[in-house]
Amino acid sequence: MSDPRPVEKGTSALGKRVPFPLTEEQRARELRPLKRRGFMNSSMAQLTLVRFREFIREPEAVFWTFVFPILLAAGLGIAFRQRGPDKIRVGVIGTAPTSASVIASLKKDSTLVVESYDDSSGAKALRTGKVALLVAPTSSNDSVRYVYDRGRSDAVNARVVVDRAVQVGAGRADPVRATDAYVTEKGSRYIDFLIPGLLGMNLMGSSIWGLGFAIVTARSKKLLKRLMATPMSRVQYLLSFLASRLVFLILEIFTLLGFGHWAFGVPLRGSLGTLLLICLLAAISFGGLGLLSASRARTTEAVSGIMNFIMLPMWIFSGVFFSSSNFPTVVQPFIKVLPLTAVNDALRANMLEGVSFAAVLPQMIIILTWGVVTFFAALKLFRWR
Amino acid sequence: MATSVEHPTAALKVQGLRKAYDDVIAVDGLDLEVESGECFGLLGPNGAGKTTTIEICEGLLSPDAGSVEVLGRRWETDTKELRELLGIQLQDTQLSEKLTVDETLTLFQSFYRDARDVGDVIDTVELGEKRSSRVGTLSGGQKQRLAVACALVGNPQLLFLDEPTTGLDPQSRRQLWDLISRFQAEGKTIVLTTHYMEEAERLCDRVAIVDHGHIIALGSPRELTESLDISHLPPPEPRKTTATLEDVFVSLTGRTLRDE
Numbered sequence A: 001m002s003d004p005r006p007v008e009k010g011t012s013a014l015g016k017r018v019p020f021p022l023t024e025e026q027r028a029r030e031l032r033p034l035k036r037r038g039f040m041n042s043s044m045a046q047l048t049l050v051r052f053r054e055f056i057r058e059p060e061a062v063f064w065t066f067v068f069p070i071l072l073a074a075g076l077g078i079a080f081r082q083r084g085p086d087k088i089r090v091g092v093i094g095t096a097p098t099s100a101s102v103i104a105s106l107k108k109d110s111t112l113v114v115e116s117y118d119d120s121s122g123a124k125a126l127r128t129g130k131v132a133l134l135v136a137p138t139s140s141n142d143s144v145r146y147v148y149d150r151g152r153s154d155a156v157n158a159r160v161v162v163d164r165a166v167q168v169g170a171g172r173a174d175p176v177r178a179t180d181a182y183v184t185e186k187g188s189r190y191i192d193f194l195i196p197g198l199l200g201m202n203l204m205g206s207s208i209w210g211l212g213f214a215i216v217t218a219r220s221k222k223l224l225k226r227l228m229a230t231p232m233s234r235v236q237y238l239l240s241f242l243a244s245r246l247v248f249l250i251l252e253i254f255t256l257l258g259f260g261h262w263a264f265g266v267p268l269r270g271s272l273g274t275l276l277l278i279c280l281l282a283a284i285s286f287g288g289l290g291l292l293s294a295s296r297a298r299t300t301e302a303v304s305g306i307m308n309f310i311m312l313p314m315w316i317f318s319g320v321f322f323s324s325s326n327f328p329t330v331v332q333p334f335i336k337v338l339p340l341t342a343v344n345d346a347l348r349a350n351m352l353e354g355v356s357f358a359a360v361l362p363q364m365i366i367i368l369t370w371g372v373v374t375f376f377a378a379l380k381l382f383r384w385r
Numbered sequence B: 001m002a003t004s005v006e007h008p009t010a011a012l013k014v015q016g017l018r019k020a021y022d023d024v025i026a027v028d029g030l031d032l033e034v035e036s037g038e039c040f041g042l043l044g045p046n047g048a049g050k051t052t053t054i055e056i057c058e059g060l061l062s063p064d065a066g067s068v069e070v071l072g073r074r075w076e077t078d079t080k081e082l083r084e085l086l087g088i089q090l091q092d093t094q095l096s097e098k099l100t101v102d103e104t105l106t107l108f109q110s111f112y113r114d115a116r117d118v119g120d121v122i123d124t125v126e127l128g129e130k131r132s133s134r135v136g137t138l139s140g141g142q143k144q145r146l147a148v149a150c151a152l153v154g155n156p157q158l159l160f161l162d163e164p165t166t167g168l169d170p171q172s173r174r175q176l177w178d179l180i181s182r183f184q185a186e187g188k189t190i191v192l193t194t195h196y197m198e199e200a201e202r203l204c205d206r207v208a209i210v211d212h213g214h215i216i217a218l219g220s221p222r223e224l225t226e227s228l229d230i231s232h233l234p235p236p237e238p239r240k241t242t243a244t245l246e247d248v249f250v251s252l253t254g255r256t257l258r259d260e
């Protein structure tokens, strides 16, 4: 077609033509101040509400954020609870003439659990770890033989305890009289170590998963593109994730710490304000990481891979379940600058040692730096459609 | 900006538009002018470049070359203003499944300075009964109507609809036609794509047939059908007395599939 201009209009009757650039109506409408809306109908509130609704209508997300950490804390807390000193199980070969008197001596020590075996079943009990040590009395009264694995510390310990019981039973008198005073320090138990670590891990997980998944889902369904076609503010869109995170953050902190405190007496020695500040900073900082993970990915599979790649090293190195000091000294500087290490260290220092705000400042700076760097990197890389 | 003009001005003016993807030139030198108050249809086989063209006009894609002027404004300088003035329905958006119809529209409404009432818009697309249903539970056609409602809730001056009636039952389709006519009666402009020739004939003042990224025919449906010499049509078409828009379409774009 050489001339694409129309010759006549279509069949349907048209109303008045509206001249552009501006009609009176448009001009009036552009001069009109922003229509008054209640706070709940503002775009920021609506976006945040949407985050809320999407979260609570996803039962899995609620489970992983609130229920799972508590189950984990309960399980590990019970498995590693203090039960007083462990009993030492030892076996005695009962066929020797002096066996009865050795057994009598051992039974006087309350930390020992004594069982009698014949030669072959005794060897088997030792081999399978049912007993830590096997006592083989000889026919003479003044000698006894201990069979045990020198590489096992519980066996070596059993050797010491058993030998003392045997010697005392045979009439040894200790030149120095010793008495014991037992203490259990709240704050030094495994559960005390664990709860701050779980809190840190949870803050990381829910920020990164919460942002990463929601954003990439919106992108892959072209919802992000649709939103970009409205006057919605991009900053508000991103802020809405943080805003809803903050509300859930408070809930997360209270459920997990409340549970730890109520069920196990985990101490909260530091200032609660500092604790909240650490958590807030952590949530925002991990939010930056979540944003960064989500900035380019087009599919939820891709973003899952990225998020696991980011989080897995921190689950291992940052001292969630066991202290990061277990790793070699050369890697310690790298471990220390990981955001989760900083969060966990700061949480433990606050909760268990009750240190001041100033004492956790170095960690706070690490956390903040991660947040700022990842946030701006994410903004730079972000694929809005 | 007080240059108020007597004769109708273009609501949409596209010149020399080009957009290439890695393996294909989606839009290849496309010129288009849509007058304000007009209902304009973009027709064309699958992959012709309709969606790409529309999305460039909507400011969602940037063209490799060419210029776009929407309601007298340009995307480079007036993005914020244009976003307020346009209503957009994309070909393949999935709205959040966990929100209800009402919540979805309230969200979209909150973005606009001068929005329409959510209840009104729900009534307009006849989703009243589904108002508090989750989007995930809606049927395909109901989702499509919700997408149109999202386009309307910002009280737009110009409506872009990309295949709005695909997947709708006859009742819903007619209801959407009504809705479009009423929108047009307010003096506002519509640009839509469709694969239904009957729909284009009924609804559009003018249509453009797009193929391989450029316009191969333009005019009112009547002009196009009258311009076709039906005696040249291959059988069985000659038994008709007048050509339909579909005849025009097929004779211009050929009979082979475009998606192979």
Ligand SMILES: Nc1ncnc2c1ncn2[C@@H]1O[C@H](COP(=O)(O)OP(=O)(O)OP(=O)(O)O)[C@@H](O)[C@H]1O
Binding pocket: B021, B022, B024, B025, B026, B044, B045, B046, B047, B048, B049, B050, B051, B052, B053, B091
């Ligand atoms: N993101 C993309 N990447 C690569 N190629 C693309 C992309 N989007 C579209 N195309 C290609 O551009 C061409 C035009 O696509 P477009 O979606 O504009 O067609 P359409 O006319 O809307 O088709 P339909 O009627 O099927 O919706 C097609 O060949 C398509 O494969």
Ligand SMILES: [Mg+2]
Binding pocket: B050, B051, B052, B091, B162
């Ligand atoms: Mg298309």
